[in-house]
Amino acid sequence: MAQAIHIGVIGAGTVGGGVVSILQGNCGLIEQRLGVPMQLRRVADSNPATLAALGLPEGVATHDGFAVVNDPDVHVVVELVGGDGIARELTLAAFAAGKHVVTANKALVATHGEELFSAANKAGVQYMFEAAVGGGIPILRAMRESFTGDRIESMLGIINGTANYILTRMTDNGEAFGPVLADAQALGYAEADPTYDIDGIDTAHKLALLVGMAFGGQVGLDDIHTEGIRGIEPVDLDYAKAFGCKVKLLAIAKAHQDGSIEARVHPTMVDQSRLIAQVDGVFNAVAVTGDRVGETLFYGQGAGAMATGSAVVGDLVAVARDIRTGSRDRVPPMAFQADQRSPLTIRPMAQIESLYYLRLTVVDEPGVLADISGLFGQHQISIARVIQEGQSSESVALVIMTHRAREQNLRQALAEIEALNCVTAPTTVIRVESDDA
Numbered sequence: 022m023a024q025a026i027h028i029g030v031i032g033a034g035t036v037g038g039g040v041v042s043i044l045q046g047n048c049g050l051i052e053q054r055l056g057v058p059m060q061l062r063r064v065a066d067s068n069p070a071t072l073a074a075l076g077l078p079e080g081v082a083t084h085d086g087f088a089v090v091n092d093p094d095v096h097v098v099v100e101l102v103g104g105d106g107i108a109r110e111l112t113l114a115a116f117a118a119g120k121h122v123v124t125a126n127k128a129l130v131a132t133h134g135e136e137l138f139s140a141a142n143k144a145g146v147q148y149m150f151e152a153a154v155g156g157g158i159p160i161l162r163a164m165r166e167s168f169t170g171d172r173i174e175s176m177l178g179i180i181n182g183t184a185n186y187i188l189t190r191m192t193d194n195g196e197a198f199g200p201v202l203a204d205a206q207a208l209g210y211a212e213a214d215p216t217y218d219i220d221g222i223d224t225a226h227k228l229a230l231l232v233g234m235a236f237g238g239q240v241g242l243d244d245i246h247t248e249g250i251r252g253i254e255p256v257d258l259d260y261a262k263a264f265g266c267k268v269k270l271l272a273i274a275k276a277h278q279d280g281s282i283e284a285r286v287h288p289t290m291v292d293q294s295r296l297i298a299q300v301d302g303v304f305n306a307v308a309v310t311g312d313r314v315g316e317t318l319f320y321g322q323g324a325g326a327m328a329t330g331s332a333v334v335g336d337l338v339a340v341a342r343d344i345r346t347g348s349r350d351r352v353p354p355m356a357f358q359a360d361q362r363s364p365l366t367i368r369p370m371a372q373i374e375s376l377y378y379l380r381l382t383v384v385d386e387p388g389v390l391a392d393i394s395g396l397f398g399q400h401q402i403s404i405a406r407v408i409q410e411g412q413s414s415e416s417v418a419l420v421i422m423t424h425r426a427r428e429q430n431l432r433q434a435l436a437e438i439e440a441l442n443c444v445t446a447p448t449t450v451i452r453v454e455s456d457d458a
C-alpha cells in the first residue's frame with residue numbers, strides 16, 4: 022500500500038474537534054479521493070477534558086503542541102489554537118521542522134502572513150488557510166485557482182456570522198442591539214468578548230486576505246477603514262425597509278482605473294432584492310466580480326466545527342496531493358507569485374463615493390429642511406429622498422437619502438449642519454451600496 026499521510030492537530034476545541042471528527046468519520050471517502058489513507062497521528066490540546074472527550078486511540082493525545090510539531094512521523098500540522106502568540110511560534114517551529122501547516126487562524130495570517138509565507142517558502146513547505154475566510158465556503162481556493170484569468174473589479178462580503186446574526190434579528194424582530202448580543206452570547210453565536218466580531222475587526226482581517234489575493238499586494242489592517250455595528254438602532258433598520266433596503270456589515274473592495282483600491286468594512290444599506298441582502302443569520306457570502314467572469318456569489322456557513330473543519334480537511338487533502346506528486350509551489354499562498362506582490366495603494370476614505378442614508382435629529386420648525394438642504398447643496402450633495410416625521414414639540418427625525426456623493430463633502434456638510442441650532446443630536450450615517458455608487 023502507498024504511504025499514508027500523517028496529520029497532527031494542535032488545538033482540539035471547536036474547529037479542531039470538527040477536523041478530528043471528519044478525519045475519523047469520512048476517512049474512507051478521503052482515501053478514495055486522495056489515493057492513500059490520511060491518518061490522525063497526534064492531537065494536542067492544553068485541556069485534558071477536551072482530549073478525553075475525543076476518545077482518541079492510545080498514543081495520539083498529548084498536552085504539548087511542540088510534541089506534535091517535532092514528531093518525525095507527522096507530515097502536516099494543523100494549527101487550531103488561535104491568536105497570534107503561541108500559534109505563531111508553533112507554526113514557525115513546524116516550518117523549521119519541515120512540516121506543512123494548515124490553519125483557520127485569520128488573525129494570525131492577517132497580522133503575520135508575510136513573515137509566515139516567507140518562512141514556509143524558505144523551508145520548502147506549504148501554509149494553507151482556506152478556513153480563515155468564510156468558514157466552509159471555498160472562497161480562497163477560488164481566488165487562488167479559479168479567477169486567474171480575470172482582473173478582479175470588486176468584492177462584497179458578509180464574512181462575520183456573529184454580526185450578521187445580530188443584524189438579522191434586529192431587522193426581523195425590531196430588537197435592540199444589546200439584548201440581541203446577550204442572547205447571541207447565550208446561544209454560543211457570539212464570544213464572551215465579542216469585540217472582534219461586532220466592531221468589524223474580524224471582518225477586516227478577512228478582507229485583508231481577500232484584497233491581497235484579489236489585487237496582488239499587501240494591505241495593512243490600518244489601511245482598512247473599519248466600523249462595527251454597535252451604533253445601529255432598530256429605527257434605522259425600519260427606515261432601511263422603507264427604502265427597500267437591509268443593513269449588513271459588509272466588507273467592500275473595489276479596484277479603480279488609477280490603480281487605487283477601496284478596502285473598507287462598515288454597516289451598509291443594500292437593496293433587499295440583491296442576493297447578498299438575502300444572506301441572513303449566521304450565514305456568510307462573498308460576491309466577486311471579475312472583468313471576464315462577471316458577478317459570482319459564494320454562500321455557506323462561515324463558522325462552526327463541521328463547516329470550518331471541512332475547509333481545513335480540504336486544505337489537508339490539497340497538501341497531501343502535492344506531497345504525493347512531489348509538487349511544490351504549485352499555487353502561491355496569496356494567489357500571485359511572491360515577487361509580483363507589492364504594497365497596494367488604498368484610496369483614502371475621504372475620497373470614496375457612495376450614496377448615504379442620514380438620520381438627522383432636528384427641532385420641528387419651519388425652514389429647517391431648507392437650511393439643511395442649502396448646506397448640502399453648497400457641498401455638491403444632492404438629495405434623492407426625504408422622510409420627515411409628523412409634527413412634534415420635541416425633536417424629530419429627518420431622514421435623507423442622498424445621491425452619489427464624495428465622503429469628504431458629506432463630512433464637511435455634516436459638520437456645518439450639526440453646528441446649526443436646529444440640529445439637536447449627532448447624525449446617524451449609513452453608506453448605501455448601489456449599482457450607481
Ligand SMILES: NC(=O)c1ccc[n+]([C@@H]2O[C@H](COP(=O)([O-])OP(=O)(O)OC[C@H]3O[C@@H](n4cnc5c(N)ncnc54)[C@H](OP(=O)(O)O)[C@@H]3O)[C@@H](O)[C@H]2O)c1
Pocket residue numbers: 031032033034035036037065066067068071084085086101102103104107125126127128152153156323324325326329
Ligand atoms: N469556531 C469557529 O467557528 C471558527 C471559524 C473560523 C475560524 N476559526 C479559527 O479557528 C481557530 C480555532 O478556533 P476554535 O473556535 O476552535 O477555538 P477553541 O474552541 O477555543 O479551541 C482552541 C483549543 O486550543 C487549545 N489550546 C490553547 N492553547 C493551546 C496550546 N498552547 N497547546 C495546545 N492546545 C491549546 C484550547 O484549550 P483551552 O480550552 O485550555 O484554552 C482549546 O481547546 C481560531 O484561530 C479561530 O479564529 C474558528
